[in-house]
Amino acid sequence: MAYAALRFDATDEAGNILTNVMVEIRRESGGLQQAYQDRAGTVSLGSTFLVPDGKVFCHLPGNAYRVTLRKGGYERVLRFVAVGRGAEADLQFARPKGEYDPEAIYETSDYVRSGSSLFASLVDENEGNAPQTSPPGDTEFWMYLGPFVPGEQGVGDKFDAVIFAQGKPRPGELLLRQVFSATPITFPAGLTGSAASSEVAADDDAEFILAKNGTAFGTVTFEAASQIGLIVAPGAVTFDSFDILTITAPDPRDATLADISITLTGNR
Numbered sequence: 001m002a003y004a005a006l007r008f009d010a011t012d013e014a015g016n017i018l019t020n021v022m023v024e025i026r027r028e029s030g031g032l033q034q035a036y037q038d039r040a041g042t043v044s045l046g047s048t049f050l051v052p053d054g055k056v057f058c059h060l061p062g063n064a065y066r067v068t069l070r071k072g073g074y075e076r077v078l079r080f081v082a083v084g085r086g087a088e089a090d091l092q093f094a095r096p097k098g099e100y101d102p103e104a105i106y107e108t109s110d111y112v113r114s115g116s117s118l119f120a121s122l123v124d125e126n127e128g129n130a131p132q133t134s135p136p137g138d139t140e141f142w143m144y145l146g147p148f149v150p151g152e153q154g155v156g157d158k159f160d161a162v163i164f165a166q167g168k169p170r171p172g173e174l175l176l177r178q179v180f181s182a183t184p185i186t187f188p189a190g191l192t193g194s195a196a197s198s199e200v201a202a203d204d205d206a207e208f209i210l211a212k213n214g215t216a217f218g219t220v221t222f223e224a225a226s227q228i229g230l231i232v233a234p235g236a237v238t239f240d241s242f243d244i245l246t247i248t249a250p251d252p253r254d255a256t257l258a259d260i261s262i263t264l265t266g267n268r
Helices: none
Strands: 004-009 021-027 044-046 048-051 055-060 063-071 074-082 095-099 110-114 117-121 142-147 158-165 174-179 185-187 195-200 206-212 215-222 229-232 237-239 244-248 258-267
Touching: 004 074, 021 055, 044 048, 048 055, 055 063, 158 174, 195 215, 195 229, 206 258
Parallel strands: 095 110
Antiparallel strands: 004 055, 021 048, 021 063, 063 074, 110 117, 117 142, 158 258, 174 244, 185 237, 185 258, 195 258, 206 215, 206 244, 215 229
């Protein structure tokens, strides 16, 4: 990230330069803000710093600021909006990090959810500085981005277990044996989104068994003269690491049912 530059001469209302002036930088929305010597934000000046020659120069992330000059009993307040140029305007890359963890170490542009709000880290090595959630707002370490609104599950969250059995399966044939990795996969009740069909219709009702680690949790039934499988699963089922999903063909075998496709759809 590159921060926007703040450069000006510290003067009083008459234009006289103020040497050895203390500069305090605070967000208009509340909370002190660290200033930095460099555009990359690696050398911190703190939120209050001394300027011996009166020539203020620092870098800030995008926001609206109240800049207070203090010397002796004199005080002057200025306003500054850090917009920079292009990428210097604000947080450049969004890195979602999930729910805020007080033991985690966050870097600049890491996004977290805390309660019902979304925040972005304004500093590197951000550890143990909880976002302000009541009411939600900016702090020295976090920028409040707005309320957290969960979206619908995306295509990337979907998981499909797919089989195609060519011809007529043997009685009780194991058509699928799938072992799962560390990412939990949940198949919803009713196996919503799943589908089954055949090229050749069944002569009589034919039932395929769906099982987790050998225990049935659902069925796919091709009724007589139908090429569409009826999928039944009373409850949701989750497969964790090393759990095994099996699909077993009917026993006895149907006289005509052939070329069967089954897709079971779950969510990561």
